[in-house]
Amino acid sequence: MRxxxxxxxxxxxxxxxxxxxxxxxxxxxxxxxxxxxQATQVKPDTRLERLIPGSHEFVKNARDFQGKQNAGDNSIVRVAVARDEGTVFDYDxxxxxxxISDELSLLPGVNTSSVNSLWSPGMLWFSITPLGYDSGPVIDMATFEDSATSMETIRTNAFRADLVGSYVSNDLKASMIDFQVLPINPETQQPLDLQAFSDRLEQVRETYQGDGISIHIIGDVKKVADLVDGFVQVAxxxxxxxxxxxxxxxxxSRCVKSTLIPLVCSVVAVVWQLGxxxxxxxxxxxxxxxxxxxVFAIAVSHGVQVINAIAHETAKGESRFNAARITFHHLHKAGLVALLSDGIGFATLFMIDIGAIxxxxxxxxxxxxxxxxxxLVLLPVLMSYVGVSGRCVEHAQHKLEKQSPLxxxxxHFAQPKLAGATVIIALVLAGVGAWYSQGLKVGDLGKGAPELRAxxxxxxxxxxxxxxxSTSTDLMTVFAGMPEGQCDAYKAIDLIDRLGWQLANTAGVQSVSSPATRAKMNRYLGNEGNLKMMALPRDERVLSRAIAISGFSFTSASTDCDQQxxxxxxxxxxxxxLQRVVGVIRDFSSKHDDQDVWFRLGAGNAANEAATNEVIERAQLEIxxxxxxxxxxxxxxxxxxAKAVICILLPLALTSLLCQALMAVMGIGIKVATLPVIALGVGIGVDYGIYIYSRLNSYxxxxxxxxxxYRETLKTTGKAVSFTGMTLAIGVATWIVSPIKFQADMGILLTFMFLWNMVGALTLLPAMTCLLSRERRHQAK
Structure with a gap:
């Protein structure tokens, strides 16, 4: 057929x-x-190690130390059990x-030996009596009974063990249970399913909460699981x-076929992606x-360009086959360049050593x-079979012929006078953006879990x-290494004590616990409360015994006695x-590390946060x-x-700068959740510029x-770009009401970038083209 x-x-x-x-x-x-x-089999990847930079020195140090101790993940979950009335020193x-403590300790994935509560056998009290040094468990099963005397004894023991503020609340109405979560489920020998584990925690909460008891659960494991719960609403x-x-x-388009087929092709892209x-x-x-x-948004953006061009070719009298073929011939190069630019731009995020990114x-x-x-391929092929409706052609012809003041x-942005004013306004906006973006911070700026609503x-x-x-949820561990068998040497403990003193006097540090602090307290308690004895003994045999006495079920030393x-x-x-604390540790390490003792920053959620911040701070400008x-x-x-590069990239650069200023003003920090947004916004925004410049260049x-x-470009590609920008902005603007805070933040930022990229492509791009064109220079002469 011809x-x-x-x-x-x-x-x-x-x-x-x-x-x-x-x-x-x-x-x-x-x-x-x-x-x-295959897409139906996709599951969220909730591995906590994907949220931190795996090759950062802090993470490596933690992995090495914990490997020596045969410890699992350092993910701590805390469960506070509170009373509405009365104190915790009550029999019931x-x-x-x-x-609750017993049930939590038996959950698959809980490191049972790490469970601490008032009932833990290793939760000991210490006191000085006329007969000497005395100690025992806070709750002694042999004497525990429903009597005022027993409850008063437990109360006294809790104060002796200095548990108020840590395992007993300051108002004495709640107590704490904490434990470590293993990365591997010992029952299945598979990575722990955090979602299932969180569900088990919620079952414990539902079982015991009520009748004057409330239960509160925090920890990275719970935070990530709650995020995944919120993802159900993403659908x-x-x-x-x-x-x-x-x-x-x-x-x-005023056409059912022109509406459904781009949507279907865009959904197919998402299905293929997930599969x-x-x-x-x-x-x-x-x-x-x-x-x-x-991906759906990018697909719709290109689909609208195709449908728009097919409608205009059909309005010229072309058959459905030729209209689709001509459209593909004219658009596939610009579309391919735009999509390749998107894909390669997104691929640069691989350089960031964070699994989630x-x-x-x-x-x-x-x-x-x-x-x-x-x-770019399937959509024109489908349209070559079904074509567009007569109503769509009439509507396209009407829009083409209609004179619109907008x-x-x-x-007129392609005329010298308005073009010059536009560039001046863009420079002013760039200056404002640069000024406000100086306040942009790295990391979380809110309390608790900033990814979730307050x-x-x-x-x-x-x-x-x-x-x-009084306990903090922001924890950090510093490792001290030494030759095997030297973990209780005086030199090592003395340096640990000196570093601990510096850290204790650093703004932002709430408390410091180390073998040095424990040894000095044990010496104080073991010598009738004599303050003169609150010092490190130089006799390493005495020092070793002082360090060994502990009120908790864990020790700070490795089994080989080569680390503290x-x-x-x-x-x-x-x-x-984080920067202040890390700076103190690194400075101390650089001055005192030798073959006998060396210090490394490692485990804890705050250390992971510090490592992540360092990676992101280095990566943001590189990306x-x-x-x-x-x-x-x-x-x-x-x-x-080179003119094309300038005209297409400058509007994108202005949008990126203004987006950073918006983040600074709104208190949104650059972190794992927000760093990719700018790259994603650039990737989607470049489509607008490439399509408009390509059509403008052809005319x-x-x-x-x-x-x-430019007037002819606006009648076709320009209208499609404006429609796409507004549609995508409206779509992501719905995210602002999401219960997931980071999705709401992304909704704000992407809405801003979609709109400003569209405005930049429609105004600043032709203005720059005008100022850099030969026609403009000829008119000036």
Whole structure:
């Protein structure tokens, strides 16, 4: 069969795609069925180690030390059991506490030996009596009974053991149970399912909460599980965005076929993405769960361009086959460059040594690569069979012929006077953005779990524990290494004591616990409370005995006696606090490390946070440089023009700068959840610039004056870009009401970037083109 435009010089790729239309459709259907089944198997990846930089020195130090101790993960869960009335020194309360403690210790994944509560046998009290040094368990099972005398004894023992503020609340109405969670479930020998473990914790809460008892649970394990619980609502937001996009697309095209097919192709891209991720052996990371929507958004963006062009070609009298073929011929190069720029830009996130960001980079790169097939190939092929409706053609023709003050006004940005003013305004905005972005912080800026809302159950539990106990939820461990058998040498303990003193006098450090502090306290207690004896003895035999006496069930020394640890509690985990503490430790280490003693910072959630902050602080500028460098090279290779690179990248750079300023003003720090946003925003925004510049350049190459060329560009590609920008912005704006705080933050930032990238592509791009064009210089002469 011959078509009206068979005499056009189509590329080999165009002729091949439309010659093999049916095989492409059949293969796409088969791929959708196979990958769709694989997509149903995708599960969230909740491994805690994916949230920290695995090769950072702090993480390596913790791994080495914990390996020597045969300890599992250092993930601590804390459970506060509180009373509404009365104190914890009550028989019924303590029986309930024992039941809760026992049940928690038997949960799969709990390191049973690490469980500490008032009932723990290793929870000892110490006192000086006329007969000498005395000690015993806080709760002695042999004397425990429902009597005032027994309860008073337990109360006295708790004060003797100095547990008020740590394992007993300051108001005496709550007590603490804490334990470590192992990364491997000993029953299945598989990685621990944090979601199932969290459900078991909630079952314990539901079983015992009530009748005057309330239970509060915190810890990284619980935080991540609560995040995953909130992800169920991500599907709801995806559905809302799908419906909004569909309604706006129908309003834009006035055609059911032109609405459904781009949406179907975009959903197919998401299905293929999820299926491919599962085939590669990955799950959706904690922060990459939102990437499928971004892939959907990118797919819709390119789909609208295709549908818009097909409608205009059909309005010119082309058949459905030729309209699709001509559209593919004209758009596939610009679309391919845009999507390759997106994919390679997202792939630069692989350079960040944080598993969650690498997961996000993989998911985004795979998704964008598949959009090339679904929305640049499959969509035109499908439209070559079904075409657009007559109503769609009429509506496209009407929009093309209709004189709009908005588009006529936008066309003037390609004139010298308005172009100059636009660039001046852009420079002013850049200055404002640079000024405010100086206040941009790295890391979490809020208390508790900033990824969750302040009124979430987790943050309410965290607030209860931090306000009723003196203990901190921000923990850090410093390791001291020495030759084997020298863990109680005087030189080592003395240096540990000196470092501990410096840390205790560092702003942001709430408490310091070490073998040195324990030895001095034991010497004090063992010598009738003589303050002169609160010092380290130089006799290493005496020092060793003083260190060995402990009121808890754990020790700070390794089994080979070649390491000790200093445990810190911090007031918060802000960047300033972490930098001060890390600075003190590194400075002390550089001055005192030798072959006998050396210090390394390692375990604890605060140490992990410090390591993550250091990686992100180094990476943030590198990522932007790589993203813009790669996108710039792609644009240069496509258009063979430095002017094209400047015109397309400058609006994106302005948006990135303003986005950083917005983050600083709103108190959103750069962290694992937000660092990829700027790269993602650049990736989606570059599509706008490439499509507009490509169409504008095609009109200029035909000899049209710049003003007329841009006016014609606005009638087709410009309207599609504005529609896409508004639609995507409305879609992600729904995230602002999400119960997950980091999703709400991403919604704000992406909405801002979608809109500003659109505005920049429609105003600053033609303005820069005007100022850099030969026509402008000729007019000036």
């Amino acid at each position: 078509h009206d435009n068979d005499n056009l010089k189509f590329s080999i790729l165009t002729r091949s795609v439309f010659h093999f239309r049916l095989p492409i459709l059949l293969l796409s259907l088969l791929a959708t069925l196979i990958l769709g089944w 309360y303590l029986v309930t506490l024992q039941k 709801v937001f995806f559905l809302i965005a799908f419906l909004i996009t569909g309604a706006l697309l129908f309003h834009y 491919t991720i599962h085939l590669l052996g990955y799950g959706l990371g904690v922060f990459s769960v939102l990437v499928p929507f971004l 690498k997961d996000l980079a993989l998911a985004a790169s795979v998704g964008v690569a598949l959009v090339i097939i679904t929305n 588009w006529e006004g936008l066309a 009124d979430s159950r987790y943050n309410q539990d965290n607030h209860f524990i931090t306000s009723h106990f 640890k200093i445990q810190l509690e911090l007031t918060d985990h802000s960047q300033e606090t 932007l440089a790589y993203v813009y460098g790669i996108v710039g090279l792609m644009v240069l290779a496509t258009f063979r023009s 200029l190459s035909l000899g049209h004056p710049l003003l007329e060329a």
